[in-house]
Amino acid sequence: MSYTLRATKREYNNWKKAFNKKKAAPEKPDFRRIGLMDPSIGTSNMGDFIIQDAVKSVLRETFPDSFVSTFPTQLSRKMDSVQLMQDQDVIFIGGTNLLASNMEARFQWKVTPIDSYFIPNKMVLFGTGWWQYQDKPNAYTQNLYSGLLSKSLLHSVRDSYSRDMLKSIGIENVVNTSCPTLWNINPAHCKSIQTSKASDVITTLTFYNKDFKQDAAMIKMLQQNYDHVYVWIQGFEDMEYLHQLAPDMKKIISVHPDLHFYDEILKRHNDIEYVGTRLHAGIRAIQHGKRTLIVAVDNRAQEIGKDTNLNVIKREDLDRALNFVTKPYVTDIQLPVDAIALWKNQFNKTSF
Numbered sequence: 001m002s003y004t005l006r007a008t009k010r011e012y013n014n015w016k017k018a019f020n021k022k023k024a025a026p027e028k029p030d031f032r033r034i035g036l037m038d039p040s041i042g043t044s045n046m047g048d049f050i051i052q053d054a055v056k057s058v059l060r061e062t063f064p065d066s067f068v069s070t071f072p073t074q075l076s077r078k079m080d081s082v083q084l085m086q087d088q089d090v091i092f093i094g095g096t097n098l099l100a101s102n103m104e105a106r107f108q109w110k111v112t113p114i115d116s117y118f119i120p121n122k123m124v125l126f127g128t129g130w131w132q133y134q135d136k137p138n139a140y141t142q143n144l145y146s147g148l149l150s151k152s153l154l155h156s157v158r159d160s161y162s163r164d165m166l167k168s169i170g171i172e173n174v175v176n177t178s179c180p181t182l183w184n185i186n187p188a189h190c191k192s193i194q195t196s197k198a199s200d201v202i203t204t205l206t207f208y209n210k211d212f213k214q215d216a217a218m219i220k221m222l223q224q225n226y227d228h229v230y231v232w233i234q235g236f237e238d239m240e241y242l243h244q245l246a247p248d249m250k251k252i253i254s255v256h257p258d259l260h261f262y263d264e265i266l267k268r269h270n271d272i273e274y275v276g277t278r279l280h281a282g283i284r285a286i287q288h289g290k291r292t293l294i295v296a297v298d299n300r301a302q303e304i305g306k307d308t309n310l311n312v313i314k315r316e317d318l319d320r321a322l323n324f325v326t327k328p329y330v331t332d333i334q335l336p337v338d339a340i341a342l343w344k345n346q347f348n349k350t351s352f
Contacts, residue, residue, distance in 0.1 A: 116147025
């Protein structure tokens with residue numbers, strides 16, 4: 001049974017037998033059961049925790065009387081998890097770049113046709129994005145998404161590119177809400193962010209998408225223009241990469257690889273701003289009211305920047321960073337507020 005991919009024939013038959021023997025569902029309780037596919041479970045990327053912080057905040061606001069259960073996206077699941085997922089009224093896919101055009105080869109979101117069989121059309125995208133710029137989804141991926149994703153509820157994606165990719169395969173019930181990490185950054189918040197350069201800067205690197213020449217130039221530019229350069233270690237190998245880029249560590253202070261320590265720097269340091277390659281580290285800085293420039297290393301920041309006026313430059317255009325460093329910059333995030341309201345309000349009108 002090649003279509004089951006990694007699952008063996010025995011596993012599939014056992015799962016099917018358990019599904020067929022499942023007893024009738026008990027009487028529906030007074031509260032809804034909400035499932036959340038959580039990319040931060042088992043992650044080595046602290047940015048996933050920034051996303052989940054926002055996702056869970058919105059779920060608490062939207063479903064205050066519901067019971068939320070979390071399940072991993074990046075780890076394989078067995079039948080006990082699948083049975084629990086069957087009991088959920090709806091299952092949200094909580095952000096990150098989990099979508100791809102070749103899901104048979106891209107296993108960041110570990111779903112297969114088995115999930116389509118046992119949990120058909122129960123999943124709702126929530127601020128989810130496309131992995132990279134790709135060709136139109138292949139037949140396997142089209143069938144997988146058609147079997148997994150709700151056909152009656154609106155899906156939320158984090159950029160126009162992701163929306164258009166889904167629409168290209170006939171999934172029309174989708175809106176671009178941008179990333180939920182931005183949803184609370186309103187005009188009043190933007191106005192509270194200072195426009196002039198800070199004395200210190202906090203930055204990040206992206207070890208899995210290196211450009212030694214450009215990344216070294218960024219670190220050097222920061223060393224030349226700021227009193228101190230804090231480096232938050234967001235990914236597992238970022239520190240090793242930092243030592244390659246700046247072996248003398250001049251002016252550089254490393255920040256421990258935990259969201260708590262990053263938040264502490266942003267909270268207690270009044271004269272610091274962000275310039276770095278990690279998208280959600282930059283958004284977190286804006287959440288804390290810090291002037292921010294994101295140096296994009298892939299499609300995610302570029303696409304969100306196009307849609308929301310998030311301050312993003314391509315890594316190959318690093319010379320533009322000096323404009324941010326030397327001149328005033330006004331933060332002016334523009335959110336798709338109507339699309340956000342449309343997606344959230346649908347849950348006031350449905351019982352799933």
